Amino acid sequence: MNSTDIKLQSPQVEGYIGNVFTILLSLAVIIVLIVLLIRFLSRKNRLWQGNKSMRTLGGMAVGQNKSLQVVEVGDVVYVxxxxxxxxxxxxxxxxxxxxxxxxxxxxxxxxxxxxxxAPLKSWLKNVTDRNKKQQEIALRNDHEEDHNTANFHELLHAKLERQSDRRARMDQLLNNDDTKEER
Incomplete structure (x- = not known):
């Protein structure tokens, strides 16, 4: 590879980075315009509703196909x-x-x-709830493993002590049998 090959490749990389930057900038502008359009239409909708004797002030989803709505009729607000x-x-x-x-x-x-x-809120809530449940399960499993490990260590220690006690008794019995035979 000589220096002319390297010089030829350099503009391609710069062009690629420039294209990616242009695309990202265009995407950001489009998103901002969509948000501004939604806000403008929302305000216009409120202005059109302002002349009515009944208006919806707001609402909140509390479950699947269930919500709380705040409605103003005349000078009275209903929940x-x-x-x-x-x-x-x-x-x-x-x-x-x-x-x-x-x-x-x-x-x-x-x-x-x-x-x-609302769909994004519910998705985020589901993801965070799932993560919390997984963390709780992992903590419970860790605690159970620690408890089981502690129980295993205690059990192993007790068995080893019994084993050494058995060995000592066997040695003692063998020594007693040997002394009886010598007599």
Whole structure:
């Protein structure tokens, strides 16, 4: 290989790194634009809903096909349990509490932190729960192995002591038999 071969290969590597950087930068720009579009549409949706007498203030999944929903109808806020049927959990009619709740929910929607989609939250929860269970099982197994090892050591020690006691008794019996025969 001579110096011209090395010079010819160098631009290819630089071109490859440049292409990868361009692709990653383009991907980042697209993701930012998607997030901004989602936020814009979310705000527009809230503005369109603002004129209605009934609005959904928020909701939270509590299980498979089950959720809690906070709905404002006029000046009253209802907390509803949604599942196979709709259940009224609480009714907030105090104007001061309704105003405080609206302020809290507006602050929550204006946080700069992006909300995590529900499927991703459930997947993360499943992964962390699975990891916790595996760690608990591993700790239990380690503890049982330590306990079993300690039991094994104790058992081995006791057997060895019995064995040495047996040997001493056998030696003693043999010595007694030898002395009896000599007599």
């Amino acid at each position: 509803l349990g949604i599942g196979d049927d709709v259940t009224l959990i609480d009714k907030i009619s105090d104007p001061e509490q309704v105003a405080n709740l609206n302020v809290l929910l507006r602050q929550e929607h204006q946080d700069p932190v992006l909300p995590i989609p």
